[in-house]
Amino acid sequence: MDSRTPSLLRPRDGDALRAELRHTAALTAVPVLFGGEVHDGSLHLTEFLGTRTNGLKGLVVPPASGLGGRVVHLRRPSAVPDYGSDRTITHHYDGPVLGEGLRSVVAVPVMVAGTSRAVLYAAVRESTAIGDRTAEALIQAGRRLAAEITVRDEVDRRLRMLGVQDAASPAVDGAVAEGIRDAHADLRGIAQSVPEGPLRNRLRAVAEKLAALAGERDREAPDAVTLSPRELDVLAHIALGCTNNEVAHRLSLRPETVKSYLRGAMGKLDAHSRHEAVVTARRLGLLP
Template identity: 60%
Template sequence: MPKGPSSLLRPRDGDALRGELRRTASHAQIPVVFAGEVHHGRLHLSEFVGTRTTGLAGVVVPPRAGLGGRAMAEGRTFTVADYGRAESITHHFDRPVLGEGLRSILAVPVLVGGAARAVLYGAVRECTPLGERAVDAFMQAANRLAGEIAVRDEVDRRLAMFTRAPQDQDPAASAEIREVHAELRTLAQDTVDTTLQQRLRALSDRLAAALSGEVDGRPDVTLSPRETDVLSYVALGCNNTEIARRLSVGAETVKSYLRSAMSKLDVHSRHEAVAVARRSGLLP
């Protein structure tokens, strides 16, 4: 997992891996599933469902070693119908694999930016090729997990940019901060991890409050997450069509959220809404 200024914000990627693994075990109807994250070019097996022994726990897989090492190095899915006799892989890990009684095995890499960040395995204890349903379920799981990790990486990148940016009243810095705020809102919408979603929105709210200056004497106003999302892009100068594209909603939906926000803020134009939201600490 990347380290950086968002280390307190970012949940453990292993938790997302574990959740995806359990879901896939149910959908694929595979008796044994396991997985691990890739750190410093090596795969560390850490998550297991359906195993009978502890032989695979803590195994570290170098690139190209065994089935998972090959999937990690080449960035594609591999299967073997009889692990012990397979000629397409090395046999560094025969002892723990065969000790678990595994024969037919599938290994699917989780690719982010072309690099493997984890590997998912499915296995049965018979020399029977895994069916198309199982392969599809694992590939879909890998794609979902890759998308989640990519969102988390982008959050880290955005926060690192903010940390490095001069936090003064320089117009360029202010524009960058507003862009970061809007992107945090969009990332919150895109992630399927509800905990991360809540933290992203809380972080964007803190960013807005910290940089908005003095709050005026108006009563407290609470905007919905979507109303804030829309106003954050209005603040960047986006029109309704651009906002709809960025938030993956219809233009009429954007108008509806904007009207609702303007009503809550007691204003009559989109620009006035942005100004009041900033003075109220709702936008940077």
């Protein structure tokens, strides 16, 4: 069984898969790209570019069946120059594949922690081997998608570990609050390590949710103070008791840069010490 459970905080992995297919299409001249996620060991085909029929849509491929099931099972890329006559795969799906006119196909598994989590395909309608450039672009797309899914899994793991289910949960005790603060700082660090875009924004949104869960915001406090993402990153680690050098190491910044962000945060918070800055940020609901 698949132990992963849906999360309202987690973006749809299929959207990230589709984005990688589009990126690959922009880099190559391959006419057909498609793929899907692996659930409970079976591949579910859901995303398509360049197809002419609906034969492949919604297809569920068990392990070791066809080309996709083969790469899920073997956990490595595989290709067939002529799908209909190839002897290395089963032919349970000749109908939809050949009905689409596909001949040469390459499939790449998206590997996360040693498990196939999705499969990306590139295909042409001639029985000629797909070029190395296309195959390499698909492999790189698989690696990027694997990295993104890894980050999403880590976010989900931390939320499960903390037992955070609802923003309306009762106030947490001191030990759990400290754990949430640690996770909050880690999430902000992870967010900074991924490219600018929807995933980084989602990670920061999760961090803000944690801050709201653990914080005891003074409802009479003004709402005018806005810290930059980097100022919050630094202050979140300062709140854990980190020195400037430790913050610099965790966030891959220079110590002088950390000092600059800290000064900026202190100025906006009208704080005269790092401790006062943390206390004020918590009172304003900016930190857990």
